[in-house]
Amino acid sequence: xxxxxxxxxxxxxxxxxxxxxxxxxxxxxxxxxxxxxxxxxxxxxxxxxxxxxxxxxxxxxxxxxxxxxxxxxxxxxxxxxxxxxxxxxxxxxxxxxxxxxxxxxxxxxxxxxxxxxxxxxxxxxxxxxxxxxxxxxxxxxxxxxxxxxxxxxxxxxxxxxxxxxxxxxxxxxxxxxxxxxxxxxxxxxxxxxxxxxxxxxxxxxxxxxxxxxxxxxxxxxxxxxxxxxxxxxxxxxxxxxxxxxxxxxxxx
Ligand SMILES: [Fe+2]
Numbered sequence: 001x002x003x004x005x006x007x008x009x010x011x012x013x014x015x016x017x018x019x020x021x022x023x024x025x026x027x028x029x030x031x032x033x034x035x036x037x038x039x040x041x042x043x044x045x046x047x048x049x050x051x052x053x054x055x056x057x058x059x060x061x062x063x064x065x066x067x068x069x070x071x072x073x074x075x076x077x078x079x080x081x082x083x084x085x086x087x088x089x090x091x092x093x094x095x096x097x098x099x100x101x102x103x104x105x106x107x108x109x110x111x112x113x114x115x116x117x118x119x120x121x122x123x124x125x126x127x128x129x130x131x132x133x134x135x136x137x138x139x140x141x142x143x144x145x146x147x148x149x150x151x152x153x154x155x156x157x158x159x160x161x162x163x164x165x166x167x168x169x170x171x172x173x174x175x176x177x178x179x180x181x182x183x184x185x186x187x188x189x190x191x192x193x194x195x196x197x198x199x200x201x202x203x204x205x206x207x208x209x210x211x212x213x214x215x216x217x218x219x220x221x222x223x224x225x226x227x228x229x230x231x232x233x234x235x236x237x238x239x240x241x242x243x244x245x246x247x248x249x250x251x252x
Pocket of ligand 1: 015087200201
């Protein structure tokens with residue numbers, strides 16, 4: 001890499017508890033695959049980690065405490081900083097209380113690293129799935145963050161759990177995407193966003209819309225729609241561009 005280039009990892013949908021047939025800590029568990037991603041990060045000169053949401057599978061049932069314990073244990077092994085957004089699986093309705101939030105685990109962030117600025121937002125609120133009031137709060141947060149992007153940052157990334165769309169043609173009836181994608185893409189375009197990183201689909205997506213790269217990553221838990229090896233992304237950021245590659249976390 002050139003002297004100014006760096007790498008970061010985008011790990012989404014570890015969804016601890018989704019695909020652990022021999023127990024949360026057993027062979028073939030979500031923890032095992034998530035820990036492989038973390039070990040890779042520690043061994044490969046990666047500057048930081050961004051979590052894309054659905055860190056655990058169960059927001060509030062008999063498995064939640066152990067899933068959160070495992071999440072915190074696994075993250076504690078990281079030797080680099082981590083940031084993240086929440087997905088739909090770790091949150092209850094706003095105001096209902098939430099064990100994930102109670103532990104101070106990440107929901108939103110913004111960071112600048114070299115010539116990259118990245119804003120992470122709470123996708124379930126932004127897509128208005130929790131009602132108009134919470135949508136407006138997230139929208140206000142997002143617009144205020146967008147207005148603070150340093151002018152010198154030519155790479156401007158958004159991280160949100162839900163992709164803007166999943167179906168073609170792009171439709172407002174997209175259960176897996178953001179029904180309000182038209183309003184959001186207008187805002188991103190106005191602020192020169194260059195890339196949106198998402199999870200939620202449990203499959204890879206590599207699209208481009210209105211000049212913005214829309215990249216969704218399969219999680220480390222499992223594929224849902226078609227066969228694909230569980231993986232995460234390593235993004236290398238150069239002065240004038242960036243590249244994305246997948247790193248598999250399946251055993252053997
Ligand atoms: Fe998920």
